[in-house]
Amino acid sequence: MEGGDFLEYWKSLCNKFGDLQDAGHFIRWVSCGLWRIWKCRNSVVFEGILIPPCAALELLSQQVREIADSGGKTVNCDGAWCNQTSVGGCGWVVRDFAGIFQAGGGMGNLLCGSSLMAEAEAVIMAMLACVELGVEIVQVETDSKVLVDMIKGDLLTDAALEGILWDIKALR
Structure with a gap:
């Protein structure tokens, strides 16, 4: 669905993977992953700081745990x-x-x-x-x-x- 509306893409993603046994866990990773990409992009654009991929994945993992624990x-x-x-x-x-x-x-x-x-x-x-x-x-x-x-x-x-x-x- 390249270039399409984000909401439509999100709905199709939820429909496609909504039947997974642990769909909530998967969707949590996807939404947190998108947020982490945005945060890493902002770090480069606004602060000139490049986040190494391993650090970005650790931050993503931490965020997923925090949301699940909340x-x-x-x-x-x-x-x-x-x-x-x-x-x-x-x-x-x-x-x-x-x-x-x-x-x-x-x-x-x-x-x-x-x-x-x-x-x-x-x-x-x-x-x-x-x-x-x-x-x-x-x-x-x-x-x-x-x-x-x-x-x-x-x-x-x-x-x-x-x-x-x-x-x-x-x-x-």
């Missing part, structure tokens, strides 16, 4: 921002412990002061969606280390983000 849901969120217009957007996807899609959403035309603000908006929207879905245990994935460090308190909070970060911390 027993809950995993929400992946991402933000985008245009510095010429100060307009951003964000999206999120919730997967169960097997990596199977549960819900997703997003929003565009958000007035954001930075890409970091768009990332923070993505996390808060994802967490609010999980609350609305009744999800009690959630592992949040983001590609913004700066945002994670701010949430954990390891990095001084950007004043423009204080309100959003306070909301994120309140939902934890």
Whole structure:
């Protein structure tokens, strides 16, 4: 299905392998594998760091174990921002412990002061969606280390983000 719509490709993959004895395990590896490829790509593009294949496979294996051990849901969120217009957007996807899609959403035309603000908006929207879905245990994935460090308190909070970060911390 080269060049086709991702959702259609994903549905065909689930249909093709959904009858496997351990389909959930297989789908978890596929979804985590796609995420790991994306993360490795971002490391090269944005940080100039090439992740060796063995290290990427170890990270993939660790991620699969973490998701399986969490027993809950995993929400992946991402933000985008245009510095010429100060307009951003964000999206999120919730997967169960097997990596199977549960819900997703997003929003565009958000007035954001930075890409970091768009990332923070993505996390808060994802967490609010999980609350609305009744999800009690959630592992949040983001590609913004700066945002994670701010949430954990390891990095001084950007004043423009204080309100959003306070909301994120309140939902934890």
